[in-house]
Amino acid sequence: MRQYKWMSIISPVLVAIEVVLETYIPFLMGNIIDYGITPGNLNYINTWGMVLVGLAIVSLVAGAGASWFSSHAAAGFAQNLRHDEFAQVQKFSFANIEHFSTASVVTRLTTDITNVQQAYQISIRIAFRAPLMFIFSMIMSYRVSPEMSGIFAIVVPILAVILYFIIHTAYPMFARVFRRYDVLNRVVNENLRGIRVIKTFDRQTEETNKFKDASNGIYTIFSKAQRLMALNAPVMTFMINTTMLLVSWVGAQMIVGKTLETGQLVSLFSYTMSILFSLMMLSNIITMLSVSQASANRIAAVLREQPSIENPEHPVTTVKDGSVDFANVSMSYMHAAHPSLNNVSLHIKPGEFVGIIGATGSGKSTLVQLIPRLYDITKGTVSVGGVDVRRYDLRTLRDAVAMVLQNNTLFSGTIYENLRWGDAHATDAEVEKAGQMAQADSFVQDMPKKYDTYIEQGGANVSGGQKQRLTIARALLKKPKILILDDSTSAVDTETEGKIMTALRTELPDMTKIMISQRITSIAAADQIIVMDDGGINAVGTHQELLKTNQIYQELNSSQQKDEQDTIKEGGDSNATDAQ
Known part of the structure; x- marks a missing residue:
């Protein structure tokens, strides 16, 4: 509630005032009929009529005030809750994020919080109004006629049992609906993110069918629950009509027997409606709270x-240099059958250019993700600047390590805004300098608005190679001590890639550069090359050393050279055919 707690308190107070006046008004109307209208006492009618109008106005103001305060308090409560949940997600490590799918987090931040917001507004207004209305109406009906109020003692328990059965049966269905919403959001999310692939493979029909299946799943469960809840209205109507008939029949006999006045019977009709409608409101409240409970549990x-x-407590807030040390490091992902890294040890000096190569699944990406502590190790020690990464302040460590992924992300905004993620205070000249080193400046200058060009969501209006160069420029603006390129030049031609690496070596000699690549030509000039195999380090050496001593490296080199020769040959054959 935080800053909205007073609104949350004022609302039920105003509701209590509204209910007290609403239940007193029928009693007063009955008196006006019995002591004013029936005997023809105009003075009594005028006096208490003015009081009646005044009470109605106060009740109206109290009700409107309660509605205003409850709606603002509920909106504020949802705002705080949404902020807290999003802030919590930002604290998560990759391991935490794996507990919740992206679609599930989106559902919790939207649909679930909306349900809880509605339940909160109901809780501080209608959830106070319904029981108070029921209690005060029962008290006032007993005050008017103890004999007539006995009818409610019979009707109310019957209605309560019926409503409980309806709610108890429908609640589990509502809980299942939200799991279906997760599936629906996942389908939509995957469809929008992979729209190019879907169109390339002409899978629109299949994707539409997947969406229909997910949507129909929600419809099937939700409609079944709603059909049960729809029984509330006819049951309530039947009970109201039955009770009104009983009150009319018993009341008529009591009036004839001179034990009940006409005005009192009118009051009892009002209290009958109030009691039964308050029960119906309670059933709706319980339904809403039951539905929101499922949402609240997910939040x-x-x-x-x-x-x-x-x-950690008393974290280290300075990174001395870009040296990296792995000492007997093992790491396993959650629920993985085998460790992704097993007993890895290596030393990287500050300013070194290190290449990492290996087959898919050999542990290359896992290795570098441990450096900025995106995951924690299972065993051993990872050190940066001679200090265990677990001792660093996370912000300090991650400011010192810039990581560029193969499928990195650009965000909606200008190129300037995207690159300044690396340094929010970077000048235009610094941004452009980073763009030049990343070989991005040339194509940016050809754009109509240059660095003020707007990037669509996910970088949809730039090519894959351009996106990679922009993300490298963004990383360089951090001025990190360690730059990690995780196959992040795969969409860049070899000439441009060579220019990027030359710029990094000549202009940033003190920065440690770690590059994962599938192309030996990309890392051949590295100070040391690490060959990964099955979660371990198979060999470490220079390009020439590994060509002489390491079988895996030799096979990779031979395979890539053969592919290049085949490509050149095919190109030559094609040119010869064209010439003929």
Whole structure:
């Protein structure tokens, strides 16, 4: 609630005032009929009529105020909750994020919080109004006629049992609906993210069918639950009509027997409606709270999730240099059958250019993700600048390590805004200098608005190679001590890639550069090359050393050279055919 707690308190107070006045007004109307209209006492009618109008106005103001305060308090509560949940997600490590799918987190931040917001507004207004209305109406009906109020003692328990059965049966269905929403959001998310692939493979029909299946799953469960809840209205109508008939029949006999006045019977009709409608409101409240409980549990699961990577007590806030050391490091992903890294040890000096190569699944990406502590190791020690990464302040460590992924992300905004993620205070000249080193400046200058060009969501209006060069420029603006390129030049031609690496070596000699690549030509000039195999280091050496001593490296080199020769040959054959 935080800053909205007073609104949350004022709302039920105003509701209580509104209910007290609403239940007193029928009693007063009955008196006006019995002591004013029936005997023809105009003075009594005028006096208490003015009081009646005044009470109605106060009740109206109290009700409107309660509605205003409850709606603002609920909107504020949802705003705080949404902020807290999003902030919690930002604290998560990769391991935490794996607990919740992207679609599930989106559902929790939208649909689930909306349900909880509605339930909160109901809780501080209608959830106070319904029971108070029921209690005060029962009290006032007993005050009017103890004999007539006995009818409610029979009707109310019957209605309560019926409503409980309806709610108890429908609740589990609502809980299942939200899991279906997760599936629907996942289908939509995958479809939008992979729209180019879908169109390339002409899979629109299949994707539409997947969406229909997910949507129909929600419809089937939700409609079944709603059909049960729809029984509320006819049951309530039947009970109201039955009770009104009983009150009319018993009341008529009591009036004839001179034990009940006409005005009192009118009051009892009002209290009958109030009592039964308050029960109906209670059933709707319980339904809404039951539905929101499922949402609240899902939200709470995110809020209670403890980040697996947190700052230590008294963290180190300075990174001395870009040296990296792995000492007997092993690492396993959650639920993985085998470790991704097993007993890895290596030393990287500050300013070195290190290449990493190996087959898919050999542990290359896992190795470099441990340096900025995106995951924690299972065993051993990873050190940066001579200090265990677990001792660093996370912000300090990650500011010192810039990581560029193969499928890195650009965000909606100008090129300037995207690159300044690396340094929010970078000048235009610094941004352009980073662009030049990353070989991005040339194509940016050809754009109509240059660095003020707007990038669409996900970088949809730039090519894959351009996106990679922009993300490298963004990383360089951090001025990191360690730059990690995780296959992040795969979409760049070899000439441009060579210019990028030359710029990094000549202009940033003190920065440690670690490059994962599938192309030996990309890392042949590295100070040392690490050959990964099955989660371990198979060999370490220079390009020439590995060509002489390492079988895996030799096979990779031979295979890539053969592919290049085949490509050149095919190109030559094609040119010869064209010439003929």
